[in-house]
Amino acid sequence: MEIIEKAPAKINLGLDALYKRQDGYHELEMIMASVDLADRLTFELLPKNEIVIETNSSFLPVDRRNHVYQAAELLKNTFHLTQGVKIYIEKRIPVAAGLAGGSSDCAAALRGLNRLWNLGLSVEELAELGSVIGSDVPYCIHGGTAFVTGRGEKIEFLPAMPQCWVVLVKPKMSVSTSSIFSSLSFNSVQHPDIIGLKRAVETDDYQLMTEKIGNALEGVTIKRHPVIQQIKDRMLKYGADAALMSGSGPTVFALCEKKTRAQRIYNGLKGFCDEVYIVRTLK
Numbered sequence: 001m002e003i004i005e006k007a008p009a010k011i012n013l014g015l016d017a018l019y020k021r022q023d024g025y026h027e028l029e030m031i032m033a034s035v036d037l038a039d040r041l042t043f044e045l046l047p048k049n050e051i052v053i054e055t056n057s058s059f060l061p062v063d064r065r066n067h068v069y070q071a072a073e074l075l076k077n078t079f080h081l082t083q084g085v086k087i088y089i090e091k092r093i094p095v096a097a098g099l100a101g102g103s104s105d106c107a108a109a110l111r112g113l114n115r116l117w118n119l120g121l122s123v124e125e126l127a128e129l130g131s132v133i134g135s136d137v138p139y140c141i142h143g144g145t146a147f148v149t150g151r152g153e154k155i156e157f158l159p160a161m162p163q164c165w166v167v168l169v170k171p172k173m174s175v176s177t178s179s180i181f182s183s184l185s186f187n188s189v190q191h192p193d194i195i196g197l198k199r200a201v202e203t204d205d206y207q208l209m210t211e212k213i214g215n216a217l218e219g220v221t222i223k224r225h226p227v228i229q230q231i232k233d234r235m236l237k238y239g240a241d242a243a244l245m246s247g248s249g250p251t252v253f254a255l256c257e258k259k260t261r262a263q264r265i266y267n268g269l270k271g272f273c274d275e276v277y278i279v280r281t282l283k
């Protein structure tokens, strides 16, 4: 038997860090939305008690460092399972990009293995298990558009974000999320209006959404990698309604109502960066 799960990328329409907590994590307020760029995971039972990860990507480790491996191991240990599994990861989302590719793969692994091994776990139970592996995993178990708070485990579902075209541009370098968070200074951080942004999404107000998107980590990552600002400037020059870095970066996304604009931004950025995608938001 073979099972397939899609693992969509997410963008942060909003990300605010309120304060650093006792446990070292940051208290966050985020508006996340899934987009139609996705990895694809295929699951197959193995007779031997082992976890085998295969992938088309040369950037992914296939051992314990991979979050998909950790998901399989967590379920095997928690439920004392002796059946083995082979998981093939067809990677399409850029790696270490701020698009939650690794977390979404991990969430897809938990969903897929729940089916493959007939565990009967609810999405809430899967989200709780996933939170042990990564802060974005609980959101990725559900996907869609959501207001996400706490460390990333408190999720309020929102209506789908206003429909538009999204151009994703991933510059060459990778960014370490923990290193960006540790450089965040609460004296100089620009806090976005997350509640205003939430209202824009709830009322399907595209114009207000483009005014309210914001990311408290953007300034930190731009300081290290000024190319992110250059990409944003180019996106706006080519007609983007708004442009913002996603997560801790380095991917930048542009929002456009018109497909022709998205195409113009795509063409304008394609020579500047190798990894450029036009995607739509997911219903």
Ligand code: C5P
Residues within 6 Å of the ligand: 024, 025, 026, 027, 028, 133, 134, 135, 136, 150, 151, 152, 177, 178, 179, 181, 182
């Ligand atoms: O949970 P995860 O391992 O994905 O987080 C990566 C890093 O991002 C953490 O080690 C931490 O430095 C930072 N982080 C944070 N506050 C959060 C989520 C992540 O400081 N709410």
